[in-house]
Amino acid sequence: MSLDSGRFVIVGNGAAGTTAAEHIKKNAPGATVTLIAGEPYPLYNRVALPIFLRGRVQEKNVMMRTREVEEKRGVDMRLDTWVEALCSSERVVRTGDGEILPYDRLLIATGGTPRPLGVPGDHLHGVYQFQTLDDTKALIERILESRTAVALGGSYIGYELAEAFSHRGLHTTWIMRGDRFLRRLLDVEGGHVVDLLARDRGVEVIYNDWADEIVSNNGVPSSVRTTNGREVDADMVGYGIGLCYYTELARQAGLEVNKAILTDQHLRTANPDIYAAGDVAEFYDTVIDRHNQMGTWDNAVSHGRLVAQNMLGANLTYTEVPTYVTTMFGSRLSVLGLTPEQHPELQREVQYNFDTRKYRALFFYQGRLVGAVIIGVLKGRRKIEEIIRSREPVEDRRALFDLLGPVDAQEKLEE
Ligand SMILES: Cc1cc2nc3c(=O)[nH]c(=O)nc-3n(C[C@H](O)[C@H](O)[C@H](O)COP(=O)(O)OP(=O)(O)OC[C@H]3O[C@@H](n4cnc5c(N)ncnc54)[C@H](O)[C@@H]3O)c2cc1C
The missing domain is CATH 3.30.390.30 (FAD/NAD-linked reductase, C-terminal dimerisation domain)
Structure with a gap:
């Protein structure tokens, strides 16, 4: 089989998947490249969602590709299409519409979805996760009719929500389980610097506490009741408590999955025809001599570039510093x-x-x-x-x- 005219299927059109698809097509114009997008949009900039949420840029500034651009590049993009099954012995995937797509090389670049909050009231209109463009639009709509907000989570997404709520003029309370922001990364002094920066912005920060219940008034939040017995006013609630990675396809193929999909330093799984890249890849990182997994944009783009070449037959090692x-x-x-x-x-x-x-x-x-x-x-x-x-x-x-x-x-x- 000549890979130059091979069939490449890429599941997930985020930074990793889109970069890989475009690089494969550029380096092997005779190849068939199918890029499957679970969301209804071509590539958009997830890293720009926080500034869109803050109101500093518009939706059009977040978009990075159009259908026409992908067509011109020769990438067959399927929007709003979910890959439901992978049969690695037959080398095919099946979409939610029942379409069977055969592949010579498959890339799983599926990222992850927010962990559910799991407290009473988390289903209310006015309680939001923050991962996609649609989440951001829903958050903005609610911000415009709110005066008070609670951001839940002591990591990056919790911070982005707190920053955006306060930037939009909402009275903002930021609640986290630990005694400081990014408690596994920052020491007490680092946490204190972030605390000072947050308070400079008028954000009230509550540590060592968590939501016990989101109290409803006519189906929308009115407050967050905490495990320590506080009652914090909240017309809306945003939360970020980590991702569950989309590893189901890898499991169906019998591949090794830890937190995410295990690959070697070439982003290849134990099946030589299947690769993983971006957030969903737990890759062997030769810089630190261990498996590593990074939820960053740069990492996803660099993975996409490298995996494209390896899927075309190269054997490049990933050596970027995340x-x-x-x-x-x-x-x-x-x-x-x-x-x-x-x-x-x-x-x-x-x-x-x-x-x-x-x-x-x-x-x-x-x-x-x-x-x-x-x-x-x-x-x-x-x-x-x-x-x-x-x-x-x-x-x-x-x-x-x-x-x-x-x-x-x-x-x-x-x-
Ligand atoms: C609000 C926010 C702010 C961020 N800020 C920063 C930042 O400042 N700096 C930084 O470096 N990183 C930041 N990140 C992280 C960064 O955006 C991600 O690490 C990066 O976008 C991951 O890209 P990816 O291609 O691996 O996955 P994703 O962008 O998650 O793309 C995966 C896509 O695959 C789709 N998919 C999943 N399963 C299937 C299936 N079975 N069939 C079809 N489609 C499927 C998903 O719906 C998704 O659209 C932020 C993330 C968020 C959410």
């Missing part, structure tokens, strides 16, 4: 490489200043720099990435902070 960069109540948060979230025993060197709201932690493993988290300006970030990638031992750990500049200088950060 990064996650986001705003943080008018500041910036950047997470690079391996952190205590994946590996709690890393050694940590920290530098911070509460007045300037800056915080940096560098993470070391066996004498090497393996990761970092930075709140504040991102100067020197690329250099840090280079050092992580180089895998060279680091003699003078504190000297690395000089690359990032002083933490004591007050700076106006752009939003």
Whole structure:
């Protein structure tokens, strides 16, 4: 079989799937590339959903592709189509419409769906997850008729919701189970810097507590009752408590699934015709010599690019340093490489200043720099990435902070 004229089926048209589809078609114009999208939209920018939610950009600014662009590129895109079954012995997938699509190479780039909140009242109109464009539109509609909001969750999505609610002028309460934001990543001081940034924005933050019930008034939320007995006013509630990855197709093919789908460093599963990429791939990361899984846009795009070449017969190894960069109540948060979230025993060197709201932690493993988290300006970030990638031992750990500049200088950060 010549892969140049082979049949490639890609399930999921997020950053990983779309990038892979386009790269396959570009490198092998004779190939048939079918890109199956569970959602009704061509690729849109998930990372831009928070600024759409804040009202800083419009829906059209979030869209990244059109049907026409994909057609021109020769990608056969099926919108609003769910792949329900995979039969790896027959090398076919079946869609919800009953269509059978044969493949020579299959890519599973299915991402994940938010974990349900699971408390009484979570089904009310006015309680939202935040993962898709449709979620964002529903949130915006409700924001426009609300005065008070509660954001639930001590991770990135909980933060994005709290930021957007307060930016839109809602009286905002942010509730998390732990004693600080990103408690497995930040230490107490890092958590305090985020707390200060949130309070600067007028967000009330409640730690070590959780929603016990969302109290309803005529079918919409009126308050959140917490396990510690607080009653917090809420015309609407948004939550983010992690993703469940769409691994069902891999399970049907008998592939190994941990939290997500296990692959080697080439993003290939144990079945040589099936690959996984993006959020749903738990790939062997040669930078840190262990399996790793990253929920970041950059990672999904880089996976898409690399897996396209490997699906066409190359044997490239994934060596990117994973990064996650986001705003943080008018500041910036950047997470690079391996952190205590994946590996709690890393050694940590920290530098911070509460007045300037800056915080940096560098993470070391066996004498090497393996990761970092930075709140504040991102100067020197690329250099840090280079050092992580180089895998060279680091003699003078504190000297690395000089690359990032002083933490004591007050700076106006752009939003
Ligand atoms: C609100 C928000 C803010 C974020 N902010 C940042 C940020 O600031 N920085 C950052 O780096 N990352 C951020 N991320 C994470 C980043 O967006 C993701 O890591 C990235 O988009 C993952 O891309 P993906 O292609 O792997 O999966 P997804 O984008 O999740 O795409 C997978 C697609 O596959 C579809 N699908 C699943 N199963 C099937 C099936 N059986 N049949 C058909 N289709 C199927 C899904 O419906 C989905 O559309 C954010 C995410 C969200 C939700």
